[in-house]
Amino acid sequence: AGSSGAEQGFKINRLVLEPDGDAGRYRYRMLIIRQGGKPDRDALGAYEIVATIDQHGHDASITFPPKPGDASHRVAFRHFQRVDGVITLPDGARLKSIEVRFVQDGQIRARATAAV
Template sequence: MWTRARSGLALKARRWRFRHGITARRVAIRSHAPWWMRLAVGALLAAVFVLIARGFYDAGRGWSGLDVGGMQSEVGALRERLAVLETELISARQQADSAHSTLQIERAAQEQLAARIRTLESDNARLREDMLMFESLAGSGSTGLEPGFRINRLAIEPDAGGAGRYRYRMLVARVGGKGEADVRGVYQIVASIDRAGQGATIALSPEAGGQGNRLTFRHFQRVDGMFTLPQGARLLSVEARFLQDGQIRARATASP
């Protein structure tokens, strides 16, 4: 009986050591927390990690010398400068177009003025010729010269239309007499030319478009026209003739 009692005590002692002794199992005691609190704590920790990472990133930029804020400010300034330059470029183009249009207008006006001046100079020269002719006719009438005809102011000029083309002009006038009736006649242009080393004399007809070579006047008549030499010919001189009834009544010679 005593032996059984000792065995029971020994079993209880082993159980107590197993539960409360050094070999006893460890027990974790946890307090129960609601889900929203755990979510808030997680968000707070994530924010802390983000702030720490941003701090390391900014510190790294400072260490490497990269200033993003300064670069963005510089980019903004460059964009503003670009906008100003584009505005100035548009204004400069408009001014250039306006200046070009003004220059074209001025150039056209200058060309018209130059053409007008040339026309006035030509008219002035003809008026001088007419005045000289009138003075000559008046002098001839007052001195009682024998009635007749004269060719004055014969001029020969190359034409810009092509090689071998020439313009001529002259004044055919009556001298002496009263000049009460109209005079009728014709004129001729006779050219002395050199062709392949050989001289020749040819009669040239006025080109189409005029009144031919017929003349009708009372005191004088201005004559002008154009003629073309044969191909390969070189003009030496020109003789103008005024004829009545097939007879030469006046003549004059000129060289180009």
């Protein structure tokens, strides 16, 4: 289950997070939606995932991709974009939750959270 919030005409829906076989690997999928109006050009942006983990009894967070602007996390779409992928945690880390953010021009335009 996840929650979502809309900011600046974008929304993240259907965020799903599930274990993917090996320990520390999780598969995610979501739908980034542009809301309102009839867009005349594609929305360009990127998504990032902030994972909240427990590592050796301490809370920490890890951002994917590790470097902002990583091409693998860029998206361009007119109305909506389905996104899926896998994150891998460091050894000994236990995933608590993730927050996904859609970022455009350095601003967070939408976010959603999901717990394991």
